[in-house]
Amino acid sequence: MDMDADGDIGFQFFTIKNLVAFFTIFGWTGIACLDSEMSMMAVIITSLVAGLIMMSVMAAIFYFFSKLTDSGTMNIQNAVGGVGEIYLTVRAKRGNIGKVSLMVQGSLRELEAITDDEEDLKNGMVINVKEVINGNLLLISKS
Numbered sequence: 001m002d003m004d005a006d007g008d009i010g011f012q013f014f015t016i017k018n019l020v021a022f023f024t025i026f027g028w029t030g031i032a033c034l035d036s037e038m039s040m041m042a043v044i045i046t047s048l049v050a051g052l053i054m055m056s057v058m059a060a061i062f063y064f065f066s067k068l069t070d071s072g073t074m075n076i077q078n079a080v081g082g083v084g085e086i087y088l089t090v091r092a093k094r095g096n097i098g099k100v101s102l103m104v105q106g107s108l109r110e111l112e113a114i115t116d117d118e119e120d121l122k123n124g125m126v127i128n129v130k131e132v133i134n135g136n137l138l139l140i141s142k143s
Helices: 016-035 040-066
Strands: 083-088 098-104 107-115 126-133 137-142
Touching: 016 040, 098 126, 107 126
Parallel strands: 107 137
Antiparallel strands: 083 098, 083 126, 098 107, 126 137
């Protein structure tokens, strides 16, 4: 049986955490209001409002925290226009598939590349990425 557990829960108002926050703030607000000698009706209304506000704040915090996720999947199109360094020699006129090291989406990646240049691109040379071919191969040129 296959199961996908990566579902978006969305905004949830009634959770255990929110109920604990509600009763905590409700209780402390009630104690503070009773200490200031407010009427019982005013104490209950003030405590309810404070508890509901706290539930809303907690629900909003957890909702926005859930939106802070990142898949981490690299989109190779983000390499276009990037500057990198030859790792394994790339022969001229698409003579072979070499490798380059470059920063893509904030992390150093080692990707396969070819070139249309007239000369071989040797280890350590600085290159520019011109385009992506066949979805996973970089077309590069000397900087």
